[in-house]
Amino acid sequence: MSSDLRRLFDDFVSIFFPKECGCCGCVLKYQERCICVECDFHLPYTNFHEYSDNDTARQLWGKVPIEEACSFLLLQKDSRVEHLIYQIKYNKQPFLAEYFGYQYGLKLLEAEKYTTLDLIVPVPLHAGKLRKRGYNQSSYFGRGIARAMHIPLREDLLIRNKSTSSQTGKGRLERYENVSDIFACNPVMIPYGTHILLVDDVLTTGATISSAALALLESFDCRVSIATLARA
């Protein structure tokens, strides 16, 4: 199809199936993919991947011995990022997580600290929750990163034994007790010294992802870094 014809066809399709921006809900224009140009310009990108001492890493200090940690976006109340996370988690649009994963993967390729990564591992959902939602948004995020960085994604390493009940309204200590030993690892083989990038959608207290990282570090001779789509 010639490019003019293609464009005509795309315009025609978009009249009947308008695609919306994942961050603000406006109708996307021709050549805009997943988010509109304005949102892309105004999104609060953290650039945490550029330096080791960042807010996401600090949140995990003293909880788990990781190499590096970063988050792509800042999550604030009533913001574009909050809209995006809602679309990804509750409105069946996990491809938005993959889109942002791919964009983040391209950024991580430019950061020297992340050039030694060997594997991407998403934080798993509990089987019951996975059935209910139909997909794991963290897997989509990881898939995007893996594709951009040409690194394999492994979903057979970590197992989630139990679902965490809602974290809201719980004290700090209770949250930690709530997430301790919720993860286990499968008896699979990975090469000595493998550098794993553990990925999740949102980092809040860091309790869940720390617990997953500890399970990996206890089961494998590996190093672990962490990347999340957003930092609350």
Ligand SMILES: [Zn+2]
């Ligand atoms: Zn937008």
